[in-house]
Amino acid sequence: MKRAEKREHLIDVAAELFNRFGYHAAGVDQVIAEAGIAKTTLYRHFGSKEELIVAVLKRTDEQFRDAMRQVVDRTGCTPKQKLLATFDFLEGWFKDKAFYGCPFMSAAGEYAERLSPVFHEAAMHKRLMVAYFEELARAAGLSEPARLAEEINLLQEGAIAVAHITGDPKAAAKAMAVAARLIEDAGKAA
Amino acid sequence: MKRAEKREHLIDVAAELFNRFGYHAAGVDQVIAEAGIAKTTLYRHFGSKEELIVAVLKRTDEQFRDAMRQVVDRTGCTPKQKLLATFDFLEGWFKDKAFYGCPFMSAAGEYAERLSPVFHEAAMHKRLMVAYFEELARAAGLSEPARLAEEINLLQEGAIAVAHITGDPKAAAKAMAVAARLIEDAGKAA
């Protein structure tokens, strides 16, 4: 395994453990044991546990939005369907056995100081999500795309929370049904 | 201060610290220092930190739903307005300087094992919230009250998450606007 690969693998392992057990509960020792590397190597790549967490969130954000884009581009035929396809992506995520709620919200919960780099990274991800929804809404020629994007975002966040707490992936479909009505209305008004 | 009062005070202090710093990050020593009691006293009342956390969540749930009921009963004149008043309650919460996101979602994030008593308590709170929304929807004579309650719940969870991450209390009003449309539709169909 090459150096760059090893770094990626380390981030992947850390992401899984942080997501599953929590950012405080999962320790550095657990990460290196699971990743099969020495502690010195981890601290060479990342100066501290917090830096590792930030790196994990950055990578998770990239992977998350890429994966959503793929589902949207593959599933949605019309621009309106693309907006709804974001909920199909959610449903797939909820059905994954490695779904333990939103890692960004969990991070924001454990590092609640707004100045914390961890909180900042979580907030950044959410901003990028809303921006993506707005991009889709605009492409669909819907009225008030910024407002619609925020409404879709509300529904997605709600779906994630509900799916986490109930364990029921149908939260995605229920949120999608509401989103469909909002999109329909925004289509009429346009 | 009487024994019962001391116990209540202890729970209040613990709730504030857990909510603010996180359940793992806030330690038992911090709780007793802030509450001004001896560690032996804490461990007499609660056998472990986890038991304390569960007690905190139980109490927070009661206070939360009582406070919401009060706002609903005071603010809402018509049954439909009562449903919308739940969002007024949220807005007040978001504006509170002690708002650090939903303590139940944070707890569920840190104690992700579904068998954990902590997770169970968080899930219980969410079920009771949906039940309350359904009660209000039924009282308003709206069609499909169970479905509407779940939709309102989605919007509330979304509003909490968005308000936490953005720090903007207006998330409540935005969610309320969507809820108003759902209620309106459920009124026509009835």
Add this chain to the structure above:
DNA sequence: CAGAAAACAGACAGACTTGTTTGTTTGGCA
């Protein structure tokens, strides 16, 4: 007032935390 129960401060145990240090081994590149 006397006795019992509980609260107190503080030390203590033992395990765990992040992060550093040491000295050895390995792997890639010239």
Add this chain to the structure above:
DNA sequence: TGCCAAACAAACAAGTCTGTCTGTTTTCTG
């Protein structure tokens, strides 16, 4: 092949964590 940087294991430091124990003081109750 020879070198250098990096990875390695393992011990270590310094601090934190939960939970227990001791002995004293307060407080409630019969």
